[in-house]
Amino acid sequence: EAGVTQFPSHSVIEKGQTVTLRCDPISGHDNLYWYRRVMGKEIKFLLHFVKESKQDESGMPNNRFLAERTGGTYSTLKVQPAELEDSGVYFCASSDRLAGDYNEQFFGPGTRLTVL
Amino acid sequence: AQTVTQSQPEMSVQEAETVTLSCTYDTSENNYYLFWYKQPPSRQMILVIRQEAYKQQNATENRFSVNFQKAAKSFSLKISDSQLGDTAMYFCAFDGGATNKLIFGTGTLLAVQP
Numbered sequence: 001e002a003g004v005t006q007f008p009s010h011s012v013i014e015k016g017q018t019v020t021l022r023c024d025p026i027s028g029h030d031n032l033y034w035y036r037r038v039m040g041k042e043i044k045f046l047l048h049f050v051k052e053s054k055q056d057e058s059g060m061p062n063n064r065f066l067a068e069r070t071g072g073t074y075s076t077l078k079v080q081p082a083e084l085e086d087s088g089v090y091f092c093a094s095s096d097r098l099a100g101d102y103n104e105q106f107f108g109p110g111t112r113l114t115v116l
Numbered sequence: 117a118q119t120v121t122q123s124q125p126e127m128s129v130q131e132a133e134t135v136t137l138s139c140t141y142d143t144s145e146n147n148y149y150l151f152w153y154k155q156p157p158s159r160q161m162i163l164v165i166r167q168e169a170y171k172q173q174n175a176t177e178n179r180f181s182v183n184f185q186k187a188a189k190s191f192s193l194k195i196s197d198s199q200l201g202d203t204a205m206y207f208c209a210f211d212g213g214a215t216n217k218l219i220f221g222t223g224t225l226l227a228v229q230p
């Protein structure tokens with residue numbers, strides 16, 4: 001069974017540019033999560049999809065971030081325009097269980113974003 | 117607000133020895149899950165061990181075990197017989213269940229020395 005994959009693995013862009021990160025969850029997993037780790041700090045939740053619907057987007061920093069999950073399969077996270085403070089590692093995770101039950105999230109390798 | 121604190125940014129242990137990583141958390145919930153995740157260098161984060169708050173017995177997975185103190189809100193990870201492959205960043209995480217989002221600590225970078 002293939003794990004969670006993310007593309008690209010690294011991205012270096014200049015301030016003001018646009019970047020789109022992609023996440024392919026484990027096949028059949030309805031739940032998809034985005035997290036971000038800024039250098040040296042904790043991993044922070046960004047948002048949670050259940051299939052194609054946004055269940056919780058309370059962690060999204062601002063309206064420069066747009067997440068989509070077309071057809072309930074892969075997800076994209078677009079940052080437009082990117083700012084210096086957006087630099088960090090963006091993790092995607094997926095799980096096949098909903099609230100109220102044990103929920104193991106399987107993580108992708110992350111995308112390291114550097115904004116210059 | 118729920119928080120997770122890992123007070124040890126870095127730790128080092130000799131191969132074959134035992135090491136304990138600390139984690140404390142804060143929550144007003146009674147039912148929740150706690151996890152330790154491991155991220156080896158340049159590799160994906162994987163689940164090491166989980167603990168359900170309603171279980172008094174400490175979870176164990178081979179060389180990995182936890183010391184769960186619910187009243188003290190403490191959840192430490194003990195690695196016995198440390199191996200070179202245990203070198204990784206270790207994250208403690210909390211799941212309150214209702215929201216399903218994980219709340220992480222800042223991580224502890226463990227280096228196992230030969």
